[in-house]
Amino acid sequence: MKRHLTTIAGGLLGIFLTVALLKSGASVIQGQQSAATPEFTLETPELSDVPDLGGVETGTAETDIGEAVPIDPAENGTVDPVSTPVRDIAPEQFGLPEEVTAKPLERIEARQSLSDPVAKPEPIPSVLRHPVALSAGLIQFDGDRLLQLDGLVSQTADRTCDANGKSWPCGLVARTAFRNFLRARALLCNVPKNGWQGTLTTTCTVNSIDPAVWLAENGWAEASAGSPLETRVEAAKQSRLGIFGDDPRAVGAAQAPLDEATTPEEPPIDTDMLQPDL
Numbered sequence: 001m002k003r004h005l006t007t008i009a010g011g012l013l014g015i016f017l018t019v020a021l022l023k024s025g026a027s028v029i030q031g032q033q034s035a036a037t038p039e040f041t042l043e044t045p046e047l048s049d050v051p052d053l054g055g056v057e058t059g060t061a062e063t064d065i066g067e068a069v070p071i072d073p074a075e076n077g078t079v080d081p082v083s084t085p086v087r088d089i090a091p092e093q094f095g096l097p098e099e100v101t102a103k104p105l106e107r108i109e110a111r112q113s114l115s116d117p118v119a120k121p122e123p124i125p126s127v128l129r130h131p132v133a134l135s136a137g138l139i140q141f142d143g144d145r146l147l148q149l150d151g152l153v154s155q156t157a158d159r160t161c162d163a164n165g166k167s168w169p170c171g172l173v174a175r176t177a178f179r180n181f182l183r184a185r186a187l188l189c190n191v192p193k194n195g196w197q198g199t200l201t202t203t204c205t206v207n208s209i210d211p212a213v214w215l216a217e218n219g220w221a222e223a224s225a226g227s228p229l230e231t232r233v234e235a236a237k238q239s240r241l242g243i244f245g246d247d248p249r250a251v252g253a254a255q256a257p258l259d260e261a262t263t264p265e266e267p268p269i270d271t272d273m274l275q276p277d278l
Helices: 002-036 170-182 211-217 230-238
Strands: 060-062 068-070 124-128 132-135 138-141 145-149 161-163 166-168 187-191 199-202
Touching: 132 170, 145 187, 145 211, 170 211, 187 199, 211 230
Parallel strands: 145 199
Antiparallel strands: 060 068, 124 187, 132 138, 138 145, 161 166
């Protein structure tokens, strides 16, 4: 019995010693950590110690001997928002120097061209043969060369007009009237010396008659803005001539076919001192 008590007492003593050793080791470790990392205390400054960043601090300050002195903003570290310019940080201006963005823009004259401008050739009177009227005022020569009579608005042959509540093909009738006027005669026109491509706007005559004036006076065309033919077109409107009146096909007067024009023999033209046919 005595032997069993001794064994139990020895076991309890071993447990007690183990617990004591663990506690002492934990205390040593905590002491070392406290010595390596001192306790950090967060201090909150008073409002009187913070400078006013929104403006310039003014007033006076008291020295160690009790003397009041004015506060200098430069020495105090504050910024004057009035005297300090604000820098624009827009992407298109941020990369420019401040002296550029701070100054107003100045308009300067454009520099002169480094090369001499190409002079346009002076138009010369030339005889143009075999005209084909595509519409009232638009003439075709030899393929793709087109000539628009100056002072008239470009029209199309598919234009329609209304008169007395009825619609009639005034563009087609105007083209037929113009073809009957030309009768495939040669035109004397002011064109570039070396010819042209595409559409050329210029003046012409047919047997000393200006075809643009003839179209305007008979109401088969409209004048462009600022054209000297405006008064002639206005007179044709007042008289209800051409496209400004009734369908001429409705009257009993003789009329030419809509798509074909008569082509009598062309009268001779004095071509002295003129550019040959282009």
